[in-house]
Amino acid sequence: QVRLVESGGGSAQAGGSLRLSCTVSGYTDNAGANYIGWFRQIPGSERVYVAGISMRGMLTGYADSVKGRFTISRDNDNLDNLVHLQMNSLNPDDTALYYCALAPGHWSRHPFQSEYKYWGQGTQVTVSS
Numbered sequence: 386q387v388r389l390v391e392s393g394g395g396s397a398q399a400g401g402s403l404r405l406s407c408t409v410s411g412y413t414d415n416a417g418a419n420y421i422g423w424f425r426q427i428p429g430s431e432r433v434y435v436a437g438i439s440m441r442g443m444l445t446g447y448a449d450s451v452k453g454r455f456t457i458s459r460d461n462d463n464l465d466n467l468v469h470l471q472m473n474s475l476n477p478d479d480t481a482l483y484y485c486a487l488a489p490g491h492w493s494r495h496p497f498q499s500e501y502k503y504w505g506q507g508t509q510v511t512v513s514s
Contacts (some may be wrong), residue, residue: 387409387503388411389407389485390408390410391485391507392408393405393508395509396511397475397511397513398513399477402471403475403510404471404472405423405469405472405483405485405510406470407467407468407469407485409487409503414489415491417440418440419440419487420440420444420490420492421486421488422487423437423457423483423484423485424485425479425481425482426484432498433448435447436448436455437457439491440492442458444495455471456470456473457469457470457471470483477512478512480511480512481510483507485505486501486502486504488500488502489502
């Protein structure tokens with residue numbers, strides 16, 4: 386059974402930092418090849434892409450709203466894939482429920498949201514001014 390579990394959410398002051406982690410377990414399709422993305426959603430709005438990273442980290446992408454402030458990285462050394470999202474210079478607009486998701490296979494482009502097959506339950510990030 387494939388599981389994605391987010392951690393590291395919480396509260397921060399504007400200008401502060403948080404580090405989110407996504408632990409992936411149970412995924413063995415495509416010899417484990419996958420692309421991991423982070424998304425966020427606020428109540429009443431659609432879930433939007435934040436950042437993503439390919440299996441070996443050669444391909445990364447960021448939404449314009451987080452470029453230069455957020456950094457995505459991954460650690461494939463463990464049996465469980467571990468992906469981090471370092472969030473710096475936070476502002477109240479970053480307040481949202483953050484999800485990680487997995488798109489199976491090898492990717493030479495960033496997957497569309499519809500191509501992510503597995504999703505975590507989300508972790509809340511709240512930034513106060």
